Amino acid sequence: MNLLISLRSEILKTKRTASLYLTIIAAAFGPLMSMLDLILDGVETKERNMILESMFTSKFQMTAVALFPFFLMLICTLLPQIEYKNNAWKQVLASPQTKGQVFLAKFINIQLLVVVFLVANQLLMFVDAVILHFMEPSLHVLSQSVNVLNVLNMLASTYVTLLALCAIQFWLGLRFNNFIAPVAIGFACWFGGTLLAMQLKSDIALYFPYSFHVYTSFPQFKSQLPTVMWQSLAYAALFLVLGFLDFRRRRMVS
Amino acid sequence: MDNTHIIKTEGLCYHYSKNAQTLFDVGVQVERGAIYGFLGPNGSGKTTTLSLLLGLLNNQQGSIEIFGQQLQTNRIGILKKIGSLVESPSLYGHLTARENLEIYRAVYGASKERIAEVLDIVKLDDTGKKTVKRFSLGMKQRLAIALALLPSPELLVLDEPSNGLDPSGIIELRQLIKKLNKAYGMTIIISSHLLSEVEKMVSHVGIIYKGKMLFQGSLAELHLFQRKGSKVFIDTSDNEAAFKLLHSHNVERVGNTVSVPFQNLEQVATINRTLTENKLDVYLLHPKQNDLEQLFIDLTTAHP
Numbered sequence: 001m002n003l004l005i006s007l008r009s010e011i012l013k014t015k016r017t018a019s020l021y022l023t024i025i026a027a028a029f030g031p032l033m034s035m036l037d038l039i040l041d042g043v044e045t046k047e048r049n050m051i052l053e054s055m056f057t058s059k060f061q062m063t064a065v066a067l068f069p070f071f072l073m074l075i076c077t078l079l080p081q082i083e084y085k086n087n088a089w090k091q092v093l094a095s096p097q098t099k100g101q102v103f104l105a106k107f108i109n110i111q112l113l114v115v116v117f118l119v120a121n122q123l124l125m126f127v128d129a130v131i132l133h134f135m136e137p138s139l140h141v142l143s144q145s146v147n148v149l150n151v152l153n154m155l156a157s158t159y160v161t162l163l164a165l166c167a168i169q170f171w172l173g174l175r176f177n178n179f180i181a182p183v184a185i186g187f188a189c190w191f192g193g194t195l196l197a198m199q200l201k202s203d204i205a206l207y208f209p210y211s212f213h214v215y216t217s218f219p220q221f222k223s224q225l226p227t228v229m230w231q232s233l234a235y236a237a238l239f240l241v242l243g244f245l246d247f248r249r250r251r252m253v254s
Numbered sequence: 255m256d257n258t259h260i261i262k263t264e265g266l267c268y269h270y271s272k273n274a275q276t277l278f279d280v281g282v283q284v285e286r287g288a289i290y291g292f293l294g295p296n297g298s299g300k301t302t303t304l305s306l307l308l309g310l311l312n313n314q315q316g317s318i319e320i321f322g323q324q325l326q327t328n329r330i331g332i333l334k335k336i337g338s339l340v341e342s343p344s345l346y347g348h349l350t351a352r353e354n355l356e357i358y359r360a361v362y363g364a365s366k367e368r369i370a371e372v373l374d375i376v377k378l379d380d381t382g383k384k385t386v387k388r389f390s391l392g393m394k395q396r397l398a399i400a401l402a403l404l405p406s407p408e409l410l411v412l413d414e415p416s417n418g419l420d421p422s423g424i425i426e427l428r429q430l431i432k433k434l435n436k437a438y439g440m441t442i443i444i445s446s447h448l449l450s451e452v453e454k455m456v457s458h459v460g461i462i463y464k465g466k467m468l469f470q471g472s473l474a475e476l477h478l479f480q481r482k483g484s485k486v487f488i489d490t491s492d493n494e495a496a497f498k499l500l501h502s503h504n505v506e507r508v509g510n511t512v513s514v515p516f517q518n519l520e521q522v523a524t525i526n527r528t529l530t531e532n533k534l535d536v537y538l539l540h541p542k543q544n545d546l547e548q549l550f551i552d553l554t555t556a557h558p
Contacts, residue, residue, distance in 0.1 A: 005360045012357045016348045016385075082346070091344030091401070094308040095361050096333040251311060 006097050006105035010079075014109065019078055023113050026071040027120035030063035035128045043132075043139065051132070052144040055125055056151045063121060064158045064217045065194075069165060069210075073186035075113055076169035077179055079106060084177045099248050107170055107240065114166070118155055154216075161216045161228055164209035164235035165190075171243030175250075186210075197221070209235050260286045260409055260441045261307065265316035268302055276302050277465045280316070284409075284443055284458065289435050291456035292445040299465040300445040301341060304413050307443075308338050321408065334362065337402030338411040342418075343394045344401075347387030351378050351397050354386060355404055362405035372400040376430070392423040399430065410434065412444045416451055428455050485513045486522050489538035490529055499532055500525065516541065 014020065034055060047054050083089045092102060133141040165186075172182035193210030196202045198218075205211035206224060215221040215228040261284040268277040277299050284290045294300050305311045307318060309329045318325040320332045345354050355369045373379040376396040386394060395415060402410055412431075416424045432455055434440045446452045452459075459476050461469040469476065489511045490496045496512055497505055503514045503525070516522055522541050529536050 009357050009361055012353065013346060013349075015353065086344065086346050087342060088344040088346060090305075090308075090310055090340045091338075091358075093310055094333065094336075094338045094340065095358055096330045097361055098330060 002097070003101050003104060003108075006101040007108055009097075010105045010109040011112070013082055014079065014113075017078070017082060019075060019113060020116075022074060022078065023071070023117050024120055026067055026074075027117045028124050029067055030060065030121055031124035031128045033062060034059045034125065035131065038128070038132055039135075043136065048139060050144065051139060052129055052141050052146050053150075055129055055132075056122065056146055057154060059125070060121075060154065060158075061217045065213055068117070068158065068162060069190050069213050070187075071117055072114070072162060072166045073169050073183050073190070075110055076166060077173040077176075077182040077186075079110055079113075080170075080173040081179055100244065103174075103244050103247050106174075107167075110166065110170060114159065118159065122151070122155070157225060157229060158213075158216045161212045161225070161232050164212060164232040164239065167236040167239040167243065168209060171239055171246065174243060174247055207231065258285055259283050259319075260288075260321060261443065262319040263303075263307070263316060266303065266306060266313070266318070267315035268299075268306060268311065269314065275465065277306075280462065280465070280467055281470075282307075282460055282467070283470065284441060286441055287435070287439060288441055288458045289431065289456045290441075290443045290458045290460060291452035292443055292460050292462065293447070293449060293452065294445075294462040295447050298447075298462045300447075300462060301413055302465075303462065304338075304340060304411055304443070304445060308336065308340065308411060309333065310340070334405060335408045336411060337405055337407035337409070338413075339395075339398045339402045339415055340411070340413045343398030345386045345394060345397060348385055350383055350385055351381045351389075351400070354397060355401060358401060358404055364404050364406070368404060368406070372403045375403060375434075376400040391418045392420065395419060395423070395427070399427075403434070406438075407440060410440050410442045412442065414445055414447070416446065416448060424451060431455055481517050482515075484516055485542055486516050486525060487511050487513050487538065487540040487542060488525070488529070488536065491535035491537070495532070496529055496534055499528060499534075511538065 037059075043051050083092060093099070129141050132139065169182060169186050172185060176182050189210035190213075193205065193208050193212075194214060196208060197205035197211040197214040205214070206228065209232065212228050212232055215225050261282055263280060263282045266277050266280040266282075267275065269275045280299070280303055282292070282303065292300055292303070302311065306313055307320065307325070309325060313326060321335060323332055325332055346357070349357075351373060352369060355372065358364075359366070359369060370379065373381075376399055378393060378396055378400060381389070381393070386397065389397065395418070399412070399415065402412070416427055419427060428451070431442055431444065435442055444452060444456070453473075456473060458472050459469065460467060469479065471479075487508065488496060488500075493507075493510065493512055497507065500512065500514050506513050514525055516525070519541065522539065526536060526539055
């Protein structure tokens with residue numbers, strides 16, 4: 001109950017902030033690019049009978065590789081910055097909430113926005129499908145079938161795989177009293193992690209949270225996805241505990 | 255349990271780094287129903303002490319008892335009954351006054367009606383959809399006080415609440431604090447380095463300097479202390495003779511004059527009579543009472 005009250009408080013703080021706009025814009029970017037791709041290049045012959053399935057699965061690849069990690073980096077930094085920007089930490093911590101409640105409520109608030117991101121992304125992709133249906137009636141897009149379970153499975157695995165990155169970025173967002181440092185660290189690590197897996201094909205990528213996005217996005221890495229998902233969960237738990245211990249220990253007021 | 259004291263700290267010590275001790279054995283005792291002025295120059299340890307009372311800093315040494323309970327073991331229960339404003343207002347600029355209060359309403363278990371009540375108390379009930387970033391500093395300060403009042407607190411902790419306020423804002427704040435104390439029975443601890451400001455509203459005073467408590471007591475005790483420090487400055491046709499005549503009064507030479515401690519104006523008259531009866535012409539007879547400002551300077555400069 002107390003956690004729910006703290007969560008309510010955190011959600012209210014995000015009203016009229018850039019967080020919700022950022023979530024919707026980031027979620028819309030993938031479907032927008034897909035739509036442009038379909039308008040400019042048309043639908044490949046081999047995909048004509050399964051374009052709807054393809055839109056919800058293979059076209060999600062770009063989102064899973066770059067947009068979703070970038071969104072996580074930004075949102076994990078943006079939300080804790082609300083307190084720094086408004087000099088509000090002392091009021092939060094002088095209110096009758098435990099530091100654990102405040103920490104968890106902030107993390108859950110981020111997860112809610114992540115869910116909004118994924119749902120909005122899929123809904124907008126469906127809008128793409130409707131537009132394509134009327135643009136190219138011969139495709140009968142809306143009459144095609146989609147394996148919903150497969151789509152949900154893909155979304156869930158993407159979410160779990162990036163949970164480690166989310167926990168680390170959340171810690172960084174709480175740790176730094178500015179927006180640039182956590183985002184810069186996150187971006188540099190993402191770039192390094194992608195290179196490690198894609199170019200260097202190093203085994204280290206399997207243990208580096210900022211490489212995990214490639215395992216959910218590219219077919220050649222899919223065999224190791226279950227291992228990566230478990231590791232991501234373990235990393236997330238570890239960094240949440242470390243982040244909380246650091247948050248509890250640190251003076252949040254000058 | 256000590257029912258008379260709402261705050262009781264013993265032996266508080268705090269250091270931000272190993273080489274910089276900020277508080278030394280600070281004992282603060284605030285009586286229920288008091289308006290306690292916590293005075294000290296900038297950097298004397300006021301905010302650190304208040305931050306310790308609110309659990310914003312981890313207590314390193316000493317004990318903190320609030321409402322008869324140890325802060326370390328009952329922090330959440332204690333904070334439910336405390337309203338606070340520490341230094342500058344902690345408000346969300348992108349939200350309205352009402353939305354800022356709504357954030358903490360459920361946290362403090364306050365009713366929806368309470369928001370309208372506190373906005374009315376601080377006269378911010380007509381700000382509508384104006385966001386806080388467009389508020390003047392005085393309005394922000396008043397909203398921060400409304401936030402502190404939200405839980406209908408038994409104890410109000412205000413750290414330098416008049417910072418940045420114009421004279422009329424300071425007067426309004428003073429009236430509000432007196433009203434809260436009188437009408438709602440709130441115990442209030444208010445820190446300031448503006449001595450003239452708190453002197454007009456407090457019932458008790460604590461003076462801290464360089465992390466050490468120099469004085470603590472009621473305003474009446476402070477005035478007694480003040481009277482003890484009052485002196486009359488005298489210049490006569492023969493100050494050497496005057497010095498000898500007043501020897502039994504702990505007389506001192508101050509430049510070209512002599513000074514004699516006094517406790518009431520009758521004593522001044524007696525001194526004057528003694529001088530004139532001994533054929534000394536009195537050119538100057540200047541009783542100088544220690545005001546709080548002078549007392550504060552005396553207290554702080556006596557402890558380098």
